[in-house]
Amino acid sequence: MEKNAPWPPGTFLARLQPSTRVRLLSVGVRRSVKEAQVILREGAEESYVILLEDALVKVTAALTDGRHALLSIRVSGDIIGEISALNETPRTATVTACRPSVIRVIHRNEFMAFLRDNPDAALTVAGIIADRLRWANRRRIDFTHYPLRVRLARVLWEIAAAYGRRSPQGMVVDIRLTQDEMATLCGAAQVSLQKALSELRSEGIVSTHYRGIVVRDSEALRSVADLA
Template identity: 55%
Template sequence: MPKPRHATEPDWPYGTFLQRLTPAARTALLDLGVRRQVDAGQIVIHEGGRESYLVLLEDGLTKVTAGLPDGRTALLALRIGGDLVGEMSALNGRPRSATITTCGPTRYSVIRPDRFKLYLRDQPDAALELAAMVSDRLRWSNRRRIDFTGYSVKVRVARVVAEMCRTHGRQQRDGVVIDVRLTQPELASICGAAETSIQKALRELRGEGLLDTDYRRITVRDLTGLRRSAHIDPDVD
């Protein structure tokens, strides 16, 4: 019988909710829900839905999307194993603000809101980390809004790719491979730009030797140069 993940893989990705928790709080949370495993393309949370359960991602990659007034879909964020999603509806009872869709085989736990609230009462440090996580996500959202008005498309693309290196990158001998299969329309959505502008920005970044692109994959050849092109302070992690 396989051991649970928290017994065999204690290192969760940096910045995820599980990584923020103490070992005791992490174990308690992992034991709280009902585990499920699904394939790619499955919707685990529907925008506008009235249900209020939380989803604790344990393995896999998901996309956070929301519908736009013109009928298009905006890619808001990516969430990976260790992340918690659906917390807003669980805590305030409002309809879902976004859709969560799996990008590949995904394992996750479904947690009832009443159980989660009891967990937060029993684990006050986890409640503080939840507040910190929500604050970080709000900061990221605000930063993206500033990027849309204050930077060129090329800088925006560089900033998004540099952030994805930090959260989803895998170091290899020839660079940092971003293990996220994003289409150019999806990258355009998260950068707030037209697809033709994204193509031009990627072409320029490739020409400068900062990155390579192939079928839905980005390899960053020069992360320091990319961060410089993204106007990211070298002292900011």
């Protein structure tokens, strides 16, 4: 992705001033990664930040029962691993590429120097961390107030709105997510998730395939999600 490319709204690169963005894209080492390659591994003690230049990744964490919870999805323009790098603590999650991607590896010392020299970028990092905390709090509220069908619809809508592409079939989300990962994201048992997802499929609202999800009726999905 070129340095002057339009970055997805809300991502780290999109929030930076153009001159600051150019400086950041000159820091670190650019690398290519393959689909399904692990970029960061939970528990690892590492001191670098990853900038996603042209990438789609999923963030997961291991549960005590052996399953893996899907925590979030990150796209081109996002940064990952910043908390562990800045605090010098072990990684709290595993990050896996969902497609062939280009990333930039920035050592902690380089990133700290960049933030010192660019205070606007430091404020942007703080804002992104705050946004992620708000998202986590909203998810906990959803778990408390809404049944699984509504929680699932909300998760599918958020993913489609943020990462989907339009096609004649609807909003296509080319992200390979297991039902186990979807279940943990919705706070449900896998068997319950399967039933709720089957209902949405039978109603023609969504369809699923090996490599992703298609939202066929976005208005119906918003209605099920109880979104104004």
